[in-house]
Amino acid sequence: xxxxxxxxxxxxxxxxxxxxxxxxxxxxxxxxxxxxxxxxxxxxxxxxxxxxxxxxxxxxxxxxxxxxxxxxxxxxxxxxxxxxxxxxxxxxxxxxxxxxxxxxxxxxxxxxxxxxxxxxxxxxxxxxxxxxxxxxxxxxxxxxxxxxxxxxxxxxxxxxxxxxxxxxx
Numbered sequence: 442x443x444x445x446x447x448x449x450x451x452x453x454x455x456x457x458x459x460x461x462x463x464x465x466x467x468x469x470x471x472x473x474x475x476x477x478x479x480x481x482x483x484x485x486x487x488x489x490x491x492x493x494x495x496x497x498x499x500x501x502x503x504x505x506x507x508x509x510x511x512x513x514x515x516x517x518x519x520x521x522x523x524x525x526x527x528x529x530x531x532x533x534x535x536x537x538x539x540x541x542x543x544x545x546x547x548x549x550x551x552x553x554x555x556x557x558x559x560x561x562x563x564x565x566x567x568x569x570x571x572x573x574x575x576x577x578x579x580x581x582x583x584x585x586x587x588x589x590x591x592x593x594x595x596x597x598x599x600x601x602x603x604x605x606x607x608x609x610x
Contacts, residue, residue, distance in 0.1 A: 444542040447564070450571050451534040453601045458495075458530040460596060461578055462523045464585060472588040473519050480577075484584045485522075489515050491577045492526035498570045499532040501551045502540075502563070510554050537567065 465473070465488060473485050481487040493511035500508035515522065545564040552558050561569070578596055585593060 444537075447537050447545075447567060448534075449602075450567075451537045452605070453598055454571055454574055455530050455534045456601055456605070457578055457596045458526065458574065460594065461581055462526060464581075464590060464592060465519060465523060467592060468585070468588065468590050470519070472585075472590065475588050477584050477587050479580050479584055481580075484581065484588060485519070487577055487581055487584060488519075488522060488526070491574060491581075492522055492529055494573055494577075495529035495533060495570060496525065498551075498566060499529055499536060501549050501566070502536050508552060513554065533570065 474483055476482055479487060481490055489512050496511055497508055511525065547563050548560045549563050549566045550558060550560050582593055
């Protein structure tokens with residue numbers, strides 16, 4: 442566990458999120474809202490969940506006084522959600538780039554969506570959101586295919602590493 446590893450994962454997360462958001466920008470409102478079987482009921486609901494999760498963890502890390510789960514109340518458009526998601530994705534990357542490695546074992550206090558709170562070591566919360574985002578991006582790929590979108594490409598971490606200059610020091 443070191444800063445270089447975490448910053449490369451955050452860069453990968455931003456890259457993969459950007460690809461997904463570009464795909465979402467290309468689908469119709471019908472595809473966006475179409476009921477599809479998955480963890481969430483549509484491309485829209487899966488996207489709202491992902492954007493909400495990335496945003497809320499940045500809020501927890503920065504000790505936002507009133508963190509709000511976006512998924513609990515989001516009524517905006519697809520483009521509004523994409524803009525919120527871009528800010529959250531960039532926020533993850535900016536936070537880890539500026540967060541001292543000496544603080545990776547600090548506790549992060551978080552609030553559960555249905556109430557109550559908990560604590561997790563920072564590096565674990567970072568690993569969690571990376572895993573969570575990867576999991577749901579995979580679901581989005583499947584949902585986009587079901588909705589008839591074919592303009593997909595690889596989101597694999599290996600693809601990212603092979604197509605981006607990474608310092609191997």
